[in-house]
Amino acid sequence: MPSLPLDCPARAMLQRDMQNLPIHDALPALLAAFQSGTRAVLQAPPGAGKTTVVPLALLSSGLVTGRILMLEPRRLAARSAAEYMASTLGEEIGATVGYRIRGESKTSKQTRVEVVTEGILTRMLQSDPELSGVGMVIFDEFHERSLNADLGLALCLEISEALRDDLRLLVMSATLDAAPVAALMGGAPVVTSEGRSFPVETRWLEKPLPKGARIAEAMVEQILSILPETNGGLLAFLPGEGEIRRAAAQLDARVPEGVSVHMLFGALPFKDQQAAIRPAKSGRKIVLATSIAETSLTIEDVRVVLDAGLARRARYDAGSGLSRLVTEKVSRAEATQRQGRAGRVATGTCYRLWTRGEEGALPAFAPAEIEVADLAPFALELALWGSADLPLLTAPPEGTLAEAQSLLLALGAHDTEHRITAHGRTLAALPVHPRLGHMLALAGKSAAPVAALLSERDILKGAPADLALRLKALENPRAVPHQVNHAALAQVRTEAKRLARTAPDVPTGYSPAQMAALAYPDRIALRRTGDAPRFLTSGGKGTYLADDDPLAAARLLVVTDTDGHPREARIRAALQISEAELREVFAPDITWQNSCHWSRRERRVMALEEERFGQLALQSRIWKDAPQEDTARAMCGGIRELGLKPSPAAERLRARVALLTQAGHEMPDMSDTALLETLEVWLTPYITGVKTDAQWKSFDIHSALQAQLTYEQTQLLAQHAPAHFTTPLGRQIPIDYAGDDPEISLRIQEMFGQRTHPQVAGKPLRVTLLSPAQRPVQTTMDIPAFWDTSYSDVRKDMRGRYPRHPWPEDPREADPTLRTKRRS
Structure with missing residues (x-):
């Protein structure tokens, strides 16, 4: 495919645009790196022009044969970058430059530069490992360290080593330490560009915000106070959509005339996002944004930045098996990125909603997503690729990866050796989390609305946990007595249509609760005994509902969302499921099992025959002929709770053994820690009849302790202690x-x-x-x-x-006695 001709008007426009951006000075070194090799790392701060100039410069150089793929972490950035490059060339989007994001594509046979979101690249690599027709892959904003970017680079590196030694790879970053990624790429050259920025004055609070202060309200007051003393657009960083909407509602009624307020976050409709990015038609504008505005996007007219110093991130807890959104302080690197937004077009000012002293406590960088994310999709990609030994910049946490692999095994996506199954290939082809893919694969197109509701924002505001209300609102928003988030509703409907197109046509007749159970087999929750609506999930985790929730009296639930608390999570969304529905879906997994366990509540060993699903006992009855060995082992669990409670004789024996141990003799460890750890070894033969707290209190462990001593140790003890x-x-x-x-x-x-x-x-x-x-x-x-x-x-x-008792002058020669003197 030929490069752009030298006399092409688009090329002239490109050169003029490049001349005005700092990245121009770094282009010769970058092009030289690709003339002599196939890999490079480009360091260029925000405002340098790397996102929109570098792909076209590489295209016009003639060094790349085939298409150039450029990865962007966010859909808005991908779309905006493609549209800007197309306008630079004087073309419509989809001609030389196009884009592909989830649910939308603007490309043609003439497209040479294709901007894609990261999940798109992963699917391309898995379906065509040779990346046919692609000459270069560019990883933009790699410093954000998204999981898909890390995986995409690892796959591309493996492809270039095994199949495509001609594939060119470029990693572009604003704040990342380039040395480790350059080393990962086999010692790739690092090219550095200066940014285009104007001086930015930074101002901090004089004293910290009061504890419990609401960020939205604090930001509103700060915005209103700095508007009179500043000029130009104001970009305010808040942690999430909720804070942004609250702040916008308050500002709309209080800002001076001629000041417009815009919101900017990922779930916002694209036209509203574009309105926030474009220059104000008149007057000043205030843009309330999440971290989406830190990099990639150029928001015109901004000369003032107000930073709340917070970011909302997804965090996965391997202990609970759940992800939750947490609000954290930004890193110093992120704060620097946000500060730089004030100096893109002119001298600016950055206000920080924290004191200068608090800044030292900020972490240097945000953690890579692979360190904190749910790794189930990642583990599925590894199984599909057929190798877990990939060149990753950061290794995944072992515990989180093992948790993800256990889930995939339960879903039937891979076998015990982590090899992909036919069902796993089906899940990987569906554009959703493996849980939802499993549901779609087994329940078919009818599960698309449920999958869409589970993967997008809540469409109801302030409603109870019942997901059935959301399904009803999805069909008819007027059918529920709750406030509907119409933007979220439209998004869920769009997603449901998209998923219905990709899901197989499987007429199963499953209810919504059964569909959700397919996605969350480890979150079937059985109500515990007692008045409070507390539940135990089939995965063994504790959950609870608000006392006044309509689902509080339900016996069985499918929990689809919680607050992620590691000890006992609050249920935010669930569906009631009947036992008959559960048995229909999971009949092979419901079995009768005999068990002996210590009951903390009853303070005794319970020997039961139970019909179990995971950690749930659907039915139980007394196990009358439970073996004594089983009850003894179960009693050991109770003893660990109750404590050893040794008798005085047992305590003396332990002290004698400890004394000889200190003297250098080889003796058994009879400390509390050692004894409690090894109860099953030394104690079970002696407690076959002990089953209750009361019986344990009257039991003497002296004989069991004595039995730990060999004959030689017993003799040694008798002689020396x-x-x-x-x-x-x-x-x-x-x-x-x-x-x-x-x-x-x-x-x-x-x-x-x-x-x-x-x-x-x-x-x-x-x-x-x-x-x-x-x-x-x-x-x-x-x-x-x-x-x-x-x-x-x-x-x-x-x-x-004591005159009646003997007191001899020489006690050595006197006879010992306990008697008194005889009376004369």
Whole structure:
């Protein structure tokens, strides 16, 4: 395919446009990189012109044979970039330059530069690994580190190594550290361009916002305060659509005459997005935007930026298996991007809704999407590609990837070796999450409305959790007594039509609840016993409904959306499902199982025969002949909750063992931690009849502990750390090992005749000598020294108090006794 001719008017227009943008200075180095190789990295800050100039410059250079694909992270950016490049060439969109986004395509046989969103590239790579007819792939705004961009680059690198050594790859980024991605691309050259920007004065708050301050209201007050002191358009960054709509509603009634207010977020209709981007026809404009306005898009006339310092991101929690949107502080890189928007056309001002001191706590960069996203679609792509060993800039978290692979296995999308199945190929071809793809594949076109509702924004405002209300509103908005979000309704209807075209024609007759159950087999929820509407899901997670929700009394639900709380998530959307409907869909997965488990509520072992679906017990009855080994193992779970509760004899044994361990002898670990970890090994043979809390309280673990000792260890224990001390009188006294030193207490007369001090494990025994009234007289670690020194003073004192008891002058020669003197 020939390049644009030198005398082509479009080429002249291109050159004139390039001359006015900073990227022009970097083009020679970039073209030289592709004359000598097939890969490069381009660093160019916002405003340099990389998105609209570089593809056309590469096309006109003649270096690229075939089409140029350029990836954009967002649909609005893809559409706008394509339209701008087409207008630069003086052509209609779809001629030399076209675009493809979800649900819309403007291309023709003449298209040489095709701007696509990232999911489109993945589908192209999976269906045609050679990328036939494509000469170059450009990854724009790669610093945003979207999951599809990371995957697309990895696949392209693998293709270029194995099938297409002529495929040219260019990564373009504004703030990304270029060295790691250049190394990933085999040491690709890095070309740097200066940006076109004017000085921007940055101003911070003097003191932090009060805790609990509503961002929308705070932004409105700040906007109204800075309007009189500034000129030009004002771009305000808020975290999400909700805050933007609240702020817009308040500003519409309060801004001065001649100031127009525009909103800009991903779900906004395209014509409204275009109105926000284009210059104001008269007066000033205020654009309230999400992070969609950070890069790629040029919003004309903006000279003032107000940054709330927040961004809303999807976060996946492997513990709950759910994703949720969280509002987080922006990174320093994102704040810099937003600040730069004020200096695109003239000197500008950036106001930050945080103090200068708070800025140091901001993270340097936002995390890559692969680190925090739901990886089920990614795992499906890996299985379809046939390899998990891809050259990725950031490796996926092992736990999250394992969770995603478990889901795909449950859906039948791949086997236990993560190899794609025929059903998995069907799911990969459907333009939805694998859960929804599974639903569409099995339930057919009739599931398209349910899939659309589950994949788009809520169409009702302030309504209860019942998804059936949304389905009714989808057919007739007037049929529900709730406020309808008509923009979201239109989007859901469009998506439902698109999905109906791609879904197979499978006349199953499934109800909406059964369709949702196909998508969420791990979120079938059974109401727990009790008054509160709390539920346990088939995946083992806890959920709950508001007490006044109409679904609160339902026995079984299919939970389709929650707030993602890791401990117990609040249900935001669900469908009631009957047990008959559940059995119809999942009959092979519902089985009778015998189980013994510790019941925290009953404080006893429960031996049950249960009809189970996942973690749910649909029916249960007493398992009368449960093996004692099973009940003992279940009791171990209760013991871990109740604690060991050793008897005094067991405690002494543990202390004796610990003493010998400290002395260097090899003995079993009888610490609480070790014993609780290994209950099933040492305790189960002894507790076959113990099933309740009360029975455990009266059980003595001494025998079970003693059984852990070998014969040699038992002998060693008796020799060096005996349980008793034998007094000169022949009586055995338990040795107390609880303190720092082993200790005994006995009457002083019972130690008469003791010439040496007793020892335990090579250490002197602490001896507390008592008066005849059992009161301490002396504590010693050296009996002979006591006889030689302090005894005489003790004798003088004690003879007067206890004259009927013997107090010999030389206790070494006296006989031990517990008796009094005979009366004369």
